[in-house]
Amino acid sequence: MVVGERKPFDEITRMLEGHKKVLVLGCGGCVTVCLTGGQDEVRVLSSQLRMARDKEGNPLEIIEKTVERQCDPEYIDEVQSLVPEVDAVLSMACGAGVQFMAERYTGTPVYPALNTSFVGGSKKEGYYVERCQTCGECKLYYTAGICPIARCSKSLLNGPCGGSTKGKCEIDPEVDCGWQLIIDRLESLGQMDRYEEIMAICDWRSNRDGGPRKMIREDFQR
Amino acid sequence: MADFEPTIVAFCCHYCAYGAADLAGSMRLEYPTNIRVIRLPCTGKITPVFLLRAFEKGADGVYVAGCLEGDCHFIQGNLVAKPRVNYTKKLIQEVGLEPERLEMYNMSAAMGPRFAEVAREFTERIINLGPSPLNKNVKIKKEQAA
Ligand code: SF4
């Protein structure tokens, strides 16, 4: 899933300066799972914003709403009647959701309440870790299912750097050396021959396809 | 502003703190009348939303009272609540409220006197902090106002 973190409260209040009525819009997708942009977070942020503005004697009216996913047109159509009622939309989705809202509702400013952090998963509730950097050319076959781009601090492709010590990375003794993890797992799977294969320099053209990427399933096009 | 009548919301779990409140009542213990008790099945039910909405509606102080640690009827509801209360302290601080306006207490159902004591202590604390800037109808103590 996409993991996002709430922006600092000051930054959000600054974005809303001058606005009298806003829609705080949550997303029921990834950011609900990582507890930063779902229904509960919409309520929390809305309460905070109203309180902060009330204190200044400059009240802010808020419509609170959460849709299934902000990265799907069907779902953001649901707020069609609400958007004209507000001066701005504060989206609590990832950057994709914010942009889908902005593209759909061209006449209203749409602001991000989150910083989109990474593609990862939940170790446990409230604890999220990065696992993929969407490089566009997955290498997990060679690396025993452990991503060298995301898990090696230097995104090296052929084994650890000289800073790897006792299985830890030199950037921080808490961080596992991604390459140590890869080698240990290749070994236990009896696949060390894959480590012997030299991986070519990463073709970063696939990383962003030389620009914004798209993925089209022709069989679903109408 | 040390002489106002604060409004305090106490979220109490059914099995311990609410029992303690009940006991305090049957023991005829006196405690300030500022406390508005809201009963929860378990403090594990608490989320920042509950606490923030209480402040938003003008509560001067809010506390959560659960079972003693290790004694939760639902095993660890009170341990779930504790970090949430701490997290919400940060949220109210961002808005400009003192984090001391929010607290978590633990007590057993047999601790009627402790319930009364917490009510007194916390009321005192809030009186010292003064009214919440979000409290629209601050009540000044009758004698003073007269
Ligand atoms: S808008 Fe972003 S956070 Fe929400 S479901 Fe889509 S990708 Fe996930």
Ligand code: SF4
């Ligand atoms: S190799 Fe690329 S696609 Fe595969 S997990 Fe790593 S970053 Fe993601």
